[in-house]
Amino acid sequence: MPELPEVETVRRGLLKLIIGKTITGASSDTPKSFPNTKSDVKNFLVGANIIDVRRRAKVLMIDLSTEYSLVIHLKMTGQLVFVGKDTRFGAGHPNDSLVNALPDKSTRVTIEFTDGSQLFFNDQRKFGWVMLLPTLEIPDLAFMKKVGPEPLEADFTAEQFADRFKRRAKTNIKAAILDQSVVAGVGNIYADEALWGAKINPQRLVATITPAEFEALYTDLREVMNLSIKKGGSSNHTYVNAEGKRGSYMDFARVFRREGLPCPRCGTTIEKLRVAGRGTHICPYCQVL
DNA sequence: CACTTGACCTGTCCGC
DNA sequence: TGCGGACAGGTCAAGT
Numbered sequence: 228m229p230e231l232p233e234v235e236t237v238r239r240g241l242l243k244l245i246i247g248k249t250i251t252g253a254s255s256d257t258p259k260s261f262p263n264t265k266s267d268v269k270n271f272l273v274g275a276n277i278i279d280v281r282r283r284a285k286v287l288m289i290d291l292s293t294e295y296s297l298v299i300h301l302k303m304t305g306q307l308v309f310v311g312k313d314t315r316f317g318a319g320h321p322n323d324s325l326v327n328a329l330p331d332k333s334t335r336v337t338i339e340f341t342d343g344s345q346l347f348f349n350d351q352r353k354f355g356w357v358m359l360l361p362t363l364e365i366p367d368l369a370f371m372k373k374v375g376p377e378p379l380e381a382d383f384t385a386e387q388f389a390d391r392f393k394r395r396a397k398t399n400i401k402a403a404i405l406d407q408s409v410v411a412g413v414g415n416i417y418a419d420e421a422l423w424g425a426k427i428n429p430q431r432l433v434a435t436i437t438p439a440e441f442e443a444l445y446t447d448l449r450e451v452m453n454l455s456i457k458k459g460g461s462s463n464h465t466y467v468n469a470e471g472k473r474g475s476y477m478d479f480a481r482v483f484r485r486e487g488l489p490c491p492r493c494g495t496t497i498e499k500l501r502v503a504g505r506g507t508h509i510c511p512y513c514q515v516l
Numbered sequence: 517c518a519c520t521t522g523a524c525c526t527g528t529c530c531g532c
Numbered sequence: 533t534g535c536g537g538a539c540a541g542g543t544c545a546a547g548t
Contacts, residue, residue: 230541259525285542302542304526333526352525354542370543398519407543414541463541464528483541504521506539 229301231378231412232455233466233474234285237307240469241280241289244309248340250275250291260335260350263359271295272359284374284411288365296362297338304333304465305348305355312343329471351465374411378448389441392433400436401429402503404444413448416461416476416483419508421448423482428514429502454479482508
């Protein structure tokens with residue numbers, strides 16, 4: 228899914244919807260999606276109050292009054308959708324929703340609250356997960372320790388951004404910017420969008436990128452991600468926010484999934500290729516190799 | 517270490 | 533209509 232802007236959109240939605248609620252129980256038919264012991268669920272989830280919802284990279288953390296947290300990764304097709312007691316689906320439901328009735332075939336975890344509302348973790352491909360862990364231990368998890376800086380933090384500079392790429396000097400810039408240990412939260416959509424903005428061909432070796440190009444990439448990455456957060460993220464396939472609604476960034480995308488259409492800057496036909504094992508969209512004129 | 521590739525899953529789309 | 537293969541907002545564990 229879900230890259231930084233989508234996960235941030237979900238976080239903001241959940242903040243408004245579930246803070247202060249009390250959990251009565253959780254169920255899952257998919258151990259891979261919810262690999263927690265029954266005793267942990269009983270001791271640290273049931274009866275807990277929701278006190279905060281945080282994000283680091285593409286990982287969400289729902290902090291509980293028990294000093295445990297639900298740590299969640301949506302991977303490619305994960306959704307976290309809140310359904311109020313009186314939420315109606317089907318007839319009358321806003322047509323910008325991708326969600327009909329929940330739970331559905333892709334529902335992997337259901338969390339119930341005392342007021343009758345529910346939070347569903349849906350995940351078609353089962354790559355994502357919801358783990359119940361002690362809040363204080365989260366920063367020590369291997370996958371959390373290795374993630375790089377948050378690119379949208381106010382004190383994150385263009386110089387720091389360029390420095391992070393030194394560890395990946397011999398690979399192409401697309402693989403490097405997707406590497407979560409370089410910078411946190413960048414995925415396939417915003418990698419392509421930012422590389423187009425900075426006029427950098429994704430196949431270029433990191434070692435050949437100039438300081439001016441790194442600065443442009445830094446600026447464009449932040450712009451494109453901030454715009455996407457404003458638009459509620461990108462709904463390319465399955466992504467929806469905490470209310471089950473799509474984001475509209477794809478209406479503003481310049482190259483992603485726009486192969487065959489004109490480059491908005493020069494009119495050259497946008498091409499799709501494969502770089503770092505991922506579908507990659509470029510303007511062959513603006514982003515000459 | 518750094519780099520590349522395949523694997524994890526389910527669903528959809530496209531060509532035969 | 534069916535069937536095979538490629539592909540999909542991500543990340544690991546293996547290879548080299």
